[in-house]
Amino acid sequence: MPARDLVIVESPTKARTIRRFLGDGYTVESSQGHVRDLPEDKLGVEIEKGFKPTYIVIADREPILQRLRKLATEADTILLATDEDREGEAIAWHLAEALKLDQAKTRRIVFHEITRSAIERAIATPRSIDMNLVNAQQARRILDRLVGYKLSPLVWRKVAGAPSAGRVQSVAVRLIVEREREIESFVPTVQYRLRARFRTAAGELVRAELDRRLDDAEATRAVLSNLIGATFTVESLQTKPGKKSPPPPFTTSTLQQEASRRFGMPIRVTMQIAQQLYESGYITYMRTDSVSLSEEALAAASDTIVALFGKRYHTRRQYQTKVANAQEAHEAIRPTDFSRRTLEGESRQMQQLYELIWKRALASQMSDAELERTIATIAPSRTEERFIAEGEVITFDGFLRLYSDQRDEDAENEDASESTLPSLAVGEQLSPEEIWARQTFSRPPARYTEASLVRKLEELGIGRPSTYATIIGRIQERGYVERRSTDGTTREIQVLRLRDGTIVEEKETETVGAERNKLFPTVIGNLVTDFLTEHFPDIVDYQFTATVEEQFDQIARGELYWQTMLESFYKPFEQRLGQVIATAPSVGRRMLGTDPQTGEDVYVGINRYQRFYVQRGDRFANIPSTEQLDELTLERALYYLQ
Structure with missing residues (x-):
């Protein structure tokens, strides 16, 4: 049997789509995402050895690696075809390391859309793994591990009921907490x-x-x-x-915002569906901050517009990205085939999102x-x-x-x-x-939706197209933020009306504060934000976080050494940790007094499930959420402990 070239991608769906375009000379297999990562049960970073990471094979990936090793041994050439972003580049590098691939027969190929012509062009123009992109991903992963692994135990000790703490998620929570406080202190004119x-x-x-x-x-x-x-x-x-x-074609964040506005689609769902559309070959790569289109796409859009609407409706446009720290790695999100107006046989959500992308990309090339x-x-x-x-x-x-x-x-x-x-x-x-x-x-500032929070993070230069959905999901999963609706309240308003030559006063009522699917900070979200703002101001500082993102970009461009960046962050962070451990008081739990019957101290606090409790020795009792904790007395606490 003649040897075949081995193509490795991240996802089974992507593998199936590529198989349709390649002949018998290729074997296309999936790694099913990352194959190695830092260990879950320890830090996994040797700080004193230049932040050297210790990677282990993810538990269920070993059988996949065994199969890929066998196929790689039999192949003439191995083509690593993971996505062309930092995460994809890191997956390619981890595969090369874990499989111990022969560099002489290993190539890296990249494409922004899964079409026959794009795959053929990629195979014809291979390159080597870009270690600058890999190091940018490693730097982010290691920095987030250091912050999470070192900061979380401290937050657990100092803030009663707190879940784990993270770097970018803490900034996102701060935005929501501060917005809520603006609303609470707002005095209408x-x-x-x-x-x-x-x-x-x-x-x-x-x-x-x-x-x-x-x-x-x-x-x-x-x-x-x-x-x-x-x-x-x-x-x-x-x-x-x-x-x-017309607005420009979609970036990751504008797609998330528009899908939320039009369809009420959560950010994470939008990205899951967009991933399916990309891997099925319907749209270009969905993690991008670029609004530009390729010459090929501009020509295809022109042909479609003229055919559908006539020449007057076409105006060629090339948009420039204005987002802070944009990477411009890819095109905007667009259909791979402008003549495909709808999708047949796919889910309703896939059809909805595809049609939105098709209309937006085509409209961007239409006349005013x-x-x-x-x-x-x-x-x-x-x-x-x-x-x-x-x-x-x-x-x-x-x-x-x-x-x-x-x-x-x-x-x-x-x-x-x-x-x-x-x-x-x-x-x-x-x-x-x-x-x-x-x-x-006058109205108070609106609470953030998932989409408007992404827009704010993007404006501040915090996060990247590949991280928005993770940030938004994590702050909710960890109980810092709740996505919910509120019915609002009614208030009376005065109406003065001219009627038959006299001024008549009427009263009407209106509903204020009614909101749907908005982000509200929880008690824990408030407590942790206040704790971090006081003791780790850099961690929740917007400009500092944006500067860290820019440093990742510099690493990706080969302008900054990743270990230098980590060293400059970690030294002051470690010093601050020691100071806070020694001096910071605990929050979220306070002593109310001593039970005169037993002599035991009585406390009020909040647990990890965000329920308030009172405690005396080994005895605990939940208290109603209607209680004002700042006003809770020892007598009331003892009543609940009966």
Whole structure:
């Protein structure tokens, strides 16, 4: 039997797809992800030997390695075809090390999409393993192990009920904790918004609003009084053309955000589905911070747009990435075949996400939507006040024919979007149908969703496309953060309305604070954030964390030695650990006093399940969440311990 070339990839699905494109001269096998890692039961890093890692074979990977060793021995050439990012490069290196591959017959091949032409190009242009990328991955893995392994036991000792602590996850939790505190301390400002509905002589509706907000009910009544019996005239008309440009094709984070907004898809689910689409050959690599498209993709998009909509709808665009510390390693996320509009025979979620990616990538190469915006100024008699009516007409739909990018999630009210205006003329009189003022309250900052937290992390330069889903998942799994909904509360608002020449006061109610699928910090999340902020400010500092990410990028570019980077981080971190162990008080548990009957001390605290308890000696009792812990007395604690 003639020897075959061996192609090794990470996933069985990816292996099956590649087999379709390669002939009998190739054997395609999967490593099923990483084959080696640091041990779970010890640090696995020899700090005094230059942070030398001790890797072990992952328990269930040994049979896979045995099979791959046999196939590698029989093969003419071994092609390591793992993903072209730091994690993929590390998997390729670990495979070469664990299998003891002969360098003379081992090649590294990379591709951004799983298509026949991409695979053939990759095989024709092999390279060696990029140790700069491997070292960047090792540096991240070792640093996170050092922080987690050294910091977690300290946090367990000092913060009652705390789970393990991590580097980037602690920064993400801090963002959520600080946002919650902004909301709790927020004091709304009150204004009055005065609006009107007019009719033209032909009976057409014109919606308008006073050109300023009013500060209180007294000022609002004064304005309304001046409008009693007034006539209303169109004072000026301003019409000018406008345009809307399409958004760029998806990056990892913008795909996560849009799938969350449109479909309510959790970040982790989005990445699982995108991985399936990539490994099945439907889309390009899904971990990217680039918004650029290849020349081949630009040409294919052009052909599809012209065929579907005509030449006027096509405008060639090449976008530039503006994200902090973008790596530009890949293209944006796009279909591998623009002529494939839908997927047949795949799951509904795969079809949904694919169609979203297809529309977004294609729309990015379409023409601007052309608009005509009209602003009418309406002057009442007897007062200097002015009303403004705005309208917008789409004169050419452009990319909107395919893709709507409306951001209506946080629209303030039903009038937030502009409407069309009837034909008006300067000097034309309008009849007032309704004039009213409504009390409004400024809104606190919105709690983070999974998607908006990713956007914030990206803005700060924290995390990377390959890590967002892990960060978001981990802070919830470890109990620092909860994803939940709240019904909000109702409040009464004042409405002042002109009716038959008099000002009538009405009361309405509105719901405030109702939110769906938002991230809330838990008690433990608050306690650990406060502890780390006080004792390890660098660990939860946004700029420091972004700087560490930039250092990983420098290692990947060959500009920084990975052991130098770890040394500069670890020395001050180790010194701080010793100081905190010796001096920091414990939090999350406090003594209430002594039981006069038994002489035993009585404590209140929180356990790992985030339940509050009281303790006397060996006896524990849970206490209701309605109790105010800061106000809990010894007498109440003894009552619960009965």
